Amino acid sequence: MNATERPVIAATTRTAKRRGPRLSRADRTPLGLWFWEIDRVLLLLVSMLVAVGLVAVAAASPVAAQKLSTTTASLDPLYYFYRQLMWVIVGVPVMLAVSMLPKPQARRFAIYGTLTFLILLFLVPLIGASVNGAQRWLGSGMFRLQPSEFLKPFFAVSLAWILSLRLHDQSLPVVPLSFVLTGIIGVLLMGQPDLGQTIIFIGTWLVLVMVAGLSMRIIVLLATGGLAGLVVAYFTYSVATQRINSWLFGEGDSFQEDKAHATITAGGLIGTGPGAGLAKFKLPEAHTDYIFSVIGEEFGLIACLAIVVLYLAIIVRVLVRLLDEEDSFLILAVAGLIAQFGGQATINMAVNTQLFPSKGMTLPFISYGGSSFIALSIGMGLLLSLTRRNPYAARVSLTRNWNKK
Template sequence: MIKNILNNTKGDRWIWLIVILLSIISMLAVYSSTGTLAFKQGKATETILFKHMLMIFGGIALMYISHKLDYRYYAGISKVLMFITLPLLAFTLIFGSHVNDASRWIAIPGTGFTFQTSDLAKLALITYLARLLSRKQENIKDVRKAFIPIMGSTCAVFVLIALANLSTALMLFGVSILLLIIGRISIKQIAVVCLAGAVLLAGVMLLGPRRHTYYSRINAFMHPEKANPDKSFQSSHAKIAIATGGLFGKGPGNSTERNYLPQSYSDFIYATIVEEYGLIGGIAVIGLYLFLLYRCVKIVTKAPKAFGALLAAGLSFSLTIQAFANMAIAVGLGPVTGVPLPLVSMGGTSILFTSIAFGIILSVSRHIDENEQLKIEGLKESNKVVVGDLTALA
C-alpha cells in the first residue's frame, strides 16, 4: 500500500522533502515547548503532541489529495470559495470566538476545534485572483470587466480580515499586489488598489475595534524602554531565548524560555528552535523556506498556462512571506503579531489549509512533469517513425 502511494506521489520531490523536514521540526519543537501548556490544561505533553501529529498527518493526507486533483479545477473551486468566504468572515467578526480581544475563530460544534476563517480567505483570494488575472488577459486593462472585480474582491477580503487580524490582512494584501504585477495590471490601476488599501488601513487603525492594541504594540516595538513590561514581555523573552541559544543551542528539550513565553509553541516557536538548536538550527529553518521559494519559482517559470503560474506564485509568496514575518517578529524586527510559522507552529486548521496550499502547488508541478513526459514520449515515437521510414527506404 505504501509503495502504491509513493508511486502515485507526483510533483516536485524537493517540496515533498521540505514538507517532511518541516513536519519533523514541528513535532520536535511542539513536544519541547508545550510542557507549560500541558500543565495548565491538566494533560500529558504526549497528549498534546499526539493531537498535533494527527493534524500534521491529516494535513499531509489533504496535500496528497490536493496534488492529485488537476490544478485547473481550482479555477472553478475558487468561485465557490469566494462565495463562502466573504459572509463567513463577516459572521466571524460578529459571532466568532473572542480570544485576546480578537474575533478570528469559529467554533466547530461537537468537535472541540476552532476554525480560523482567515486561513480559508487566504486560499480563496489567491486562487480567485489567479483565475481572474488569467482569464482577463485579453481585456486586462478594461476597468469594468477586469479591474473592478479584482479591486473589489481584494479590498473586501482585506478589510474583513484586518478588523480582527491586521498582520494577516497586510501580508495577504501584499501578495495580492505581487499577483497584480505578475498579471500585467497597469501601474495606474495598481496604484489605485494601493491607495484604496491605504484608506482602508487608516480606517481600521483609527476606527477599528482593535486600534488600541495596534497602538500599544507599535509603541512597544518603537520604544521598548518606555513600554509597559506586560506589552514587551513576549518579545523580551524571545530575544533572551535566541541570545542564549548560541551557535549549537542548548539541545533538544532543554529550552528554559519556553516556560515564560506564552506562545512558545505557536507565534514564538522559532525562538524555541533557536534556543535549543542554536544559530545552526535557525539558519537551517530559514534555508528550508528559501529553498521552498526557489523550487516554487522554478515551477512558476515552467508553468505552460497563466493560471498555473499565478496560482503557484501567489501561494508560494504567501507561505514564505508569512514564514519570514514570523521569524522576523521572533528576533525583534517587527511588532508582536499572531502570525504562525507555516507547518511548524502548533495549530489546527492553519496546518490543514497550509497543507492544501502545498498540494495545489504540487498539482501545478505534477501537470508540468506530465507535459514534459508526454513531449519526451512524443519525440521518441517520432524518432521511431523516422528510423522506420529510413529502414524501409534502405
C-alpha cells in the first residue's frame, strides 16, 4: 500500500463507520435472514394500515371520550388515541417477533396458542366479564382480554395443519375433526353472544376445507347445511332475529345502522376535514365498530375507497406469494389467515355502509382496541413468517431446473 492510498482507505473506513452496519445478502444472522426473506412490500402495506388507524382513532377519540366523560371525570379528547398508540408500540414489536419464527416453530406456536385460548374460551361463561350485555372478556381494566380475538389466528393455522394431514393419509378423519372443533367454538361464541366472530370462524373453516380439495358434492352439502343453520338461528336466536329483521325489513331498532349511514355520507367525496365532523358525535362505538363511518365524514368517500384498495392490495399480495408454493400446509395456513383478515375487514365495511346487519366487529388495524390489535399483530406476524422466502434458494432452484432442460 503506498502513501497516496492510505488517506483514501482511511476516509472510506470512517464513512462506513458513520453509516453504521448494513445488512448484506451474505449475512447469515437471524436478523439478516429475516430481512432478506420477509415480504417487505406486505410489511409496508400493513405499516400504512397501522398509520391510517392511528389517524382514524385520533378523529374518533373525542366522541368516545365525551361519552365516557358523562359518567366519569372529564377525559382528554385524545384519550383513546394515546391508548391506541400504546397498543401500537406493544403490538408492532410482537408482530415483528412472530414474523421471525421459522415455519416449524410458527406452526407449533399456533397449535399451543389454539389449546391455550380454547381453554380460556371455555372459562368465559364461568368467570368472564360482561360489557354492553355481552360476556366475552376475561379480567378487567388494562388486563382484560377477549380470548376469541386471540384464538382466531391460531385457529386458522392449526386448522390448516389438521387438514394438511389428509393430503398425506386419506384415511385420517381430519374433516370431521375440524368440523367438530369449529362447532364447539361456534357454540361457545353464540353463548356470549358473538354472531360476528362465529361467522368468521365458520367462514375460515369453509375456505380451508375448500382449498384442501373437498369434492363439489360435499361443498354443496356444507353450503346447504350453513344456510339451514342460518335459518335455524333466525328462528331460535333472538340476536340474529333482531339484526336480520332490522337489515331486511327495517323492523326494530336500526339506530346504529342509520347513524352510521348518515355519518359516512356527511362528508361527501373529500370530507369535512380532520376534527371538523359533527355527525360522528351521534354515532355509537365511533372508535371501534363504526370508525369507517368517521373516516368517511372527516376524510371523505375517496379516503374510504383508498382504504378498501389498501386491504385489497394486502390480500392480492399474499395470494401472489402463494402462486409458486408447493407445501400444502403453508398454502392452507396462509389462505386461512388472509381469508380471516379480509373477511373481517369486508364485514366491518359492509356494516358501515348498510350492506350487512350490525355485527359488532372491528376494522383490522384501524379500529381502537387492545385485544384486537395485539391479536391482529400475532396473525399478521404468522402470515409474514409463513410467507418468508429465501431469494437465494429460489435462484438456485431456477438454475437447476434450467440446466435440466
